Amino acid sequence: MEAKRSLLAIFLLLSFLSISTATPTRKTRTRNPCKSMVFYFHDIIYNGHNAKNATSAIVGSPQWGNKTILTGKNHFGDLVVFDDPITLDNNLHSKPVGRAQGFYIYDKKDIFTAWLGFSFVFNSTQNKGSINFAGADPLMNKTRDISVIGGTGDFFMARGVATLMTDAFEGEVYFRLRTDINLYECW
Amino acid sequence: MEAKRSLLAIFLLLSFLSISTATPTRKTRTRNPCKSMVFYFHDIIYNGHNAKNATSAIVGSPQWGNKTILTGKNHFGDLVVFDDPITLDNNLHSKPVGRAQGFYIYDKKDIFTAWLGFSFVFNSTQNKGSINFAGADPLMNKTRDISVIGGTGDFFMARGVATLMTDAFEGEVYFRLRTDINLYECW
Amino acid sequence: MEAKRSLLAIFLLLSFLSISTATPTRKTRTRNPCKSMVFYFHDIIYNGHNAKNATSAIVGSPQWGNKTILTGKNHFGDLVVFDDPITLDNNLHSKPVGRAQGFYIYDKKDIFTAWLGFSFVFNSTQNKGSINFAGADPLMNKTRDISVIGGTGDFFMARGVATLMTDAFEGEVYFRLRTDINLYECW
Secondary structure (H helix, E strand, O other): OHHHHHHHHHHHHHHHHHHHHHOOHHHHOOOOOOEEEEEEEEEEEOOOOOOOOOOEEEEEOOOOOOOOOOOOHHHOOOEEEEEEEEEOOOOOOOOOOEEEEEEEEEOOOOOOOEEEEEEEEEEOOOOEEEEEEEEEEOOOOOOEEEEEEEEEEOOOOOEEEEEEEEEEEEOOOEEEEEEEEEEEEOO | OHHHHHHHHHHHHHHHHHHHHHOOHHHHOOOOOOEEEEEEEEEEEOOOOOOOOOOEEEEEOOOOOOOOOOOOHHHOOOEEEEEEEEEOOOOOOOOOOEEEEEEEEEOOOOOOOEEEEEEEEEEOOOOEEEEEEEEEEOOOOOOEEEEEEEEEEOOOOOEEEEEEEEEEEEOOOEEEEEEEEEEEEOO | OHHHHHHHHHHHHHHHHHHHHHOOHHHHOOOOOOEEEEEEEEEEEOOOOOOOOOOEEEEEOOOOOOOOOOOHHHHOOOEEEEEEEEEOOOOOOOOOOEEEEEEEEEOOOOOOOEEEEEEEEEEOOOOEEEEEEEEEEOOOOOOEEEEEEEEEEOOOOOEEEEEEEEEEEEOOOEEEEEEEEEEEEOO
16 A cells, blocks of 8 residues: 555656656756866957067958058947967966967948957867857947857867957057857867 | 456556557657747848848858858859847847847849858846757748757757748848747756 | 655655756867768959959958959958859869858958858758858968858758868969868757
């Protein structure tokens, strides 16, 4: 008799368990990152006089623009290619742990906004591999979220969100971005 | 005696349950979207005479091209940066719910085809955040599928497919794209 | 008495099972690809004299560059748009199974490195649909991994890694890339 009652209890439990495992994966997803990292990268744009130090250059511009001075209208239409050092702190002269490589395009006439497609390429003792990013960067916001769209090596199949913050901005030649990477898919 | 038999039954059940939870996630994936949305966006390309209304501009072109007229050979090589209003219906003058920002490149000599990298950036009462897209756009097809490669804010970690349809095309200055977004990964 | 003991055993089992189903999905992910494919694609860059055969063209360049000759400094800043035939073997003249369409940007001054955003667009009896790629391509490495960031049609919602190998390189006009695609998310 007691055995029968416990049996019933167990079947109820099993049913409940079975339902909970059938819930779509979506419901069980957690927004706790599986990996978090902070990096800084440093962009020195070519202005006609800094060929040696420049890490980026204008390679496309609208009719009214040119290749050495970011154009008016909030640089709308300027396309910049970059190969920027990545550091662990905000010091341009710290030993780089990798390179941020890709492009950004200023894409709005009435406010500073850019679209980014780039990778963090690591080659340090700590990390090997790459993280790929894409997304809109409304520069005037204190923080901007872009997507981690994939990764290789140590970051195999990564997905997540990166939060960009302008950490320094000097004239139209140098800027430094703090990048808080939160991965929500790790393999 | 009865207790033993029920014990056996329960173990069999447990084994079965255990197997079913081990099935690879892939098999349980459904192609039913977790979110579907329809938007329109409107592109007015700069042609030298419409600086005020233009929402996009040619910023790269092949040797035989220029920055104010889309080039011959099906515009092959023309790179266009855009910041286009997004509306809920097909009226250019409806209140925008966000901006479509990024670029397209015409990339085929013998037919109209483009490659797109852009974001929908929302800032309405209904939606905050961004959806990031990439993919090939064979313009002459009635419908073309591109990838939703990520999202932020309300669209945190989104993935899916967007179907583009040319809803209007006026000369080489204005076009309107209907965009049916189906997300299959929602968080 | 025996029934009680077995009850305890079952509850322990249930607890264990319940814990194991709560393990983050990440742990159960396998690095065995769900689909593997090998393709070659062929790039013939426009140099001012090969308009008929060229499959790609320079459409952006830094101040010191131009649109018909890849620039010095390891082509830093040259942006190339391409529409390249995809073949199943390494023969340029084999029947194409699709087109590789998109762009690459040389993005480093002291070594050949590029950033790629492109799609494989298939239209063969074997495959319909597209695979979208993004990532850094450090050309001097024998193999380079980029991300499969999405797919459509036969490759609906695909994610994975593609390994690029330079299979041939002739002057600065022709190159052939072997592309080993491994998908780890198939739907």
